[in-house]
Amino acid sequence: MGFSHTHLSGTGCGDLLDFLVMPGTGESKIVPGPRSNPDAGYRSRFSHDDEHAEPGFYSVLLKDYGIRAELTATERAGLHRYTFPAGNGAPSTGHIIVDLEHSYAYNGHSAVVTASLAHVAPATLAGGHTTKAWGDGRQIYFTMQFSQQPTRTVFYQDSNVVAQGTQPLTGKSLKCVLFFDLSRDPVVLVKTGISGVDAESAANNLKVEIPGWDFEGIRRNARRKWNEQLSRIAIETENETHRRIFYAALYHASVGPSLFDDVDGRYRGMDKQIHQLDPNQRNYTAFSLWDTYRAAHPLYTLINAERVPDFANTLIRMAEESPSGMPVWPLQGCETGTMTGYHSAAVIAEACNKGIAGVNYQQAYKLMMKRAMVDDYRGLGYYRSKGYIPCDLEEESVSKTFEYCYDDWAIAHVANKLGHLDDAKMLVARSRNYRNYYDRSMNFARPRLSSGEWATPFSPIEMGTSKKWRDFTESNSWQTSFGIQHDAAGLIEIMGGQAKFLAKLNELFDQPSTLPADAPPDIAGLVGQYAHGNEPSHHIAYLYTYAGQPHKTQARVRMLMETMYKALPDGLQGNEDVGQMSAWFIMSSMGFYSVDPVSGNYIFGTPLFDNVRLQLGEGKQLEIIAHRESPKDQYIQSVTFNGKPYTRSWFNHRDIATGGRIVFQMGSEPNLEFGSQPEDFPPSLTLDGA
Template identity: 50%
Template sequence: MVTRRRFLQGMAALSVLGSSVRTLPSFAAAGKKTALADAVSRHVDVFVGTGGHGHTYPGPSMPFGMMQLGPDTNNSQWDGSSGYHQGDGSIMGFSHTHLSGTGAADMLDVLVVPAMGPVLLQPGDRDYDGVNYTSRYDGVHAGNGPKPKGYRTGIKGYRSHYTGEQARPGYYRVQLTDSHVLAELTTTERAGIHRYTFQQPGEAHLLVDFAHGFHDDPKTPAKVTDAELKLVGNDTVVGSRVVHQWANGRHIYFAMKVSRPFKRGVLYANDTALADGNTQASGTNLKAALHYDTLNDAPLLVKVGISGVDIEGALRNLSTEIPAWDFDGVQAAAEAAWEKELSRIRVQSSDDAVMRTFYSSLYHTMLAPTLFSDVDGRYRGMDMKVHQLPKGQHNYSTYSLWDTYRAEHPLFTLYQSERVPDLVNGLVRMAQESPAGPPVWPLQGIETVCMIGYHSAVVIAEAQAKGFTGIDYAAAWPVFRKRAMEDDYFGLPEYRKRGYIPSDVEGEAVSKTLEYSYDDWVMSHYAEKLGHHEDAVALKTRSQNYRNVFDKATNFARPRGSDGQWLEPFDPRGMGHSKKWRDFTESNAWQATFLNQHDVYTFMKMFGSVDVFEKKLDELFTTDSELPSDAPPDIAGMVGQFAFGNEPAHHMPYLYAYSGAHHKTQARVRMLLETMYLPEPDGLPGNEDCGQMSAWYVMSALGLYAVDPVSTHYVFGSPLLDRAEVQLAGGKKLVVQTQGNGKGRPYIQSVSWNGKPWTKSWISHEELTAGGTLLFVMGDKPNTSFGKAPTDRPPSFGKSASEQV
């Protein structure tokens, strides 16, 4: 039984950082105020994005950590992509790997279920059927029955204020009502520790469900092969398996230790108990139950280490990172790590919701990429072989590159500059090791080939253009050049041959043409920096292939056939010219038309004039938001036909800067900052996508956005904060300050940089990272002259605006 003293101690600990609470009766006032009470991490609400279509998870992890320990409420269906959805109302157990905000799903490795009574081997219905091992938490469940007081309806189910969950960066706790267990979780980089307080006398057990994982069909199990479980003595379980889900064929290994010896361990294969004395099992559907007579006198601690290499690696990670049974010490270290990383950007705002949204967003930018190398430097490469890193280097995984090249990686170059070489060298190694070529969406040693283009080139070339050292840029070049010039890859032969991809030959051909054009632009920079001038010229020329899918008669990017003709029928809201062909990737012609990031002034001229371009951009935001029934759910966060909930749209509000109407950028960006983000479970406009949705908020709240990351320029938006201080490399600082800011005052009246007037609507990375103060004077009426002159507009295609307008 949990004592009142222990409960008060737990609640006092939660008061330290101002937990995100879904909410137990609070005795937090009894806790002593500590030095961390004013920490910036108290503003983080880890439940942001766990409702709606955000697809985030609330469990603890370290910044960029391999271990993502947390509750699983759901292991199938799209809104269960992270394993957790706030509307589900019941918990299966606690697994050790989760994806943050993705639209595709995997992970949920090594489910641990604390329970009392007989062993139940199936999770049952997540709406809770009262029979199998899924448990409600704090008496709450989703579904159609009577709702406890405190419920309010949301887009995807019910959000309760009384669910018994409490969490903050590095710590999670929940009251499992039906299991009579108080569960607490915290982590190191490669290991996690659970603390379970069993609240009734009687037989108790831990179930390790090693068949658990994400699966597309709720009626079919996760796809697992080559699984092994082994009991070692009376306090250790180890195992390995190969998972065939989104990342088809990824390897995962674990080692689990318990603080109190179990009385009896039982292994199950295909839900049949093996005979007593069996300590090892192999197959596809394996589970283990660790039995105890009673556990209500003191908490049971469980430590789990994971590895992508082998069981020995998991054991080494565990023993190195959590050598003692010190839950509170691990928790304190995790919280300190988060405070250190979050404090790299210290902001001020009189609006508490802005503070919570900003730091919740900054937190989410550090949940991916994820560490994927052991403490001894070994990692499993994209060739499935085990490699050894040089001392001091780290390997990473979970790169959602189609999304994150746009804002997250540019943000890292500012406030995570010392981590950039490791992140980029990881992509270089993947390019060399992978039989699939340049990384596209790599996850734990497997190329998922998810999304279009090959935007790892952007991240590498951006770091190169910004002068990051310690990266072997030349090592990856042959692989990327082969992709651009030779590979038979998703329409590239047609693209090279015709200058566009015919939509009667290849699916999503319009979007692919446009994104390959940007990759060509990026590759031209990459080549030039390495001295491959001839390749650079050819790629730069080819980067204007976007023109070949633009119809001047309609002023839309649209599908074109292999005979060179525009395909009919054409509906700019539609997904394709016929039911057989989808012409765009998670978008339609309205959104695809404004994908251009790198050659904006040439693109404007194709509309006939800058004024016509600007009017068309206005229409993007003002045309009604109707979409056809076959539109994918990723097209979300609609403002007119502008789909902010999907990443290709993220730079589009900033395009007004190129037309000289920067005040429209200011108005659009401020509107999106204020209406599309809330510090609530359903507080994101779409999938979080490994930090990109949150990175847009962080960058835009600072007043900066990299429309074309490889250009190394940031376009101004409408800074939301009163003040921000960003730690830069070499001990330098960037201060962003506003005067006259607030609700209804989104417009820049003037800008100064280090005390001197600044008339341009953009600034370079080199200038910002030298350190200094960027001061924005804001007002309630637009200053239409700011950024209007061609000399003040952002450069594009390697030339100043005044050379092109």
């Protein structure tokens, strides 16, 4: 259909796709036309055989026009190169359409509320639009320059040709077609600066980042930057499929969060106003927090620690600026409010507990406590007064309570670090509110009514007990019953102790993968009732380790790595969710995972590779070595940590913060002794992470 300038990475909701550009020959058309009849519009057929993609570069042949399209980018600008047909019989003219009506469709229509388009120079366009879709009232702007001066430019408003004078055109449906004489040069380049501030700032971004027309230079620079990022983890393996999956995953995990500021340090805040950053600060967006706090942000603390202060300070500024308070799912100056909890608290608290400097934790604490203690937000009032959220008064009540428990746990760490010990004690105690949902007679978490009684009828595979709304967020009671990340020991106790807990955990994986008709499609990648395609399940395979059976974790995790990820374009068993699905694979394949990210603890799983060298920054390195006789050897026989025998089934971030060396001896059969003693279990509900 064309090439737009903004995109989201595998989110469950859609938006963006701003400022579509599409080249063509022959008759110019201003509508894309349907896929069923592409000849009716400007879209073109293509084949994957004529396509090439790599980090920082994309190319495809538009078969209907014979045009080779190539794309590359800088941080705030995109560069297109369109090579039109040349030689005998080739058309002497070509055109490029710029479609400002194009957007991610909202209720079947363009999400554009209003747009502006100006012809600021013979070969330069500028404008922007406001959209109402997933992000309500999102504002984005551009300045676009062409390497050739068009012979003429035709503007359209609501499909009608209009004159374009000195003032910008405004309206919901604005487009233009630029015509080019190709007789001297069949190549037309297009460079576009993007800004959330205004078109003039987009022009400045373009001037600074792409001052000329050196496509190959920009491409090489993009390739260099991606190579720097992807080289932060080096792996050794003879399994080429595993290698491809790993580096595709590292690419995916590195796409977000997205930079959302201009070269002069200005950005559009969550209050829709323009703000100025302090020197050397950066502002980001596209935080899929319900997903990414689990593994993506822990991964960033390892391989991109230099960016973590900017991530955290961005979230703090958002909480200050946004009418909605603590960020939930922020997108380009809008709070989408998507998903439950407010896990910006978890991301900030993880940075605090891991000792990452340069973050305004004092201000963060005030904002967190306002949400935790004051805001009447999505059932939090019930959570505070009753210790649970009644399912007859609030939707997704069980999941929301579990999420608020984890955010209380997160804030407790910041309180502890800042010396607010009474607050920390209160929040830790409140983080156990999840216990109010467990029916010990059946060992399931189930919804409660405002009367305190269990809601009926109850089935662990159902989304809720009534048709009014769901009681669980993209999950059911099977998954949610194991949804406790910070107090696994408490979960084991409430389920009747170690033996009953382990039996229940086995049962989860061994159940029929039956779901009701109203189950959301997000519950995917099923192994029994475990759903790897959605985030509430991501820590569950590691819970065996908390009950003294890490070999069960090792077997489950290896199975999930082998079955839930393929070296294919559709190789994930669920939404990417801005890197979380991939981050699970990255962390797990290195041999550990952050069940409870805020604590800073990592739980051993099973290393997939023979050797991993992870660059922690400032010359520090974590090396992970796995000795095995066969690639199928998945069970840990023994561990040495920095040259010393190590019996624990976990370690803390501070143990590797300055570098380290972990050596696994692997085998084909479980070592039932490793990690089986209570003193070697990972800790639960301990603020210092040890």
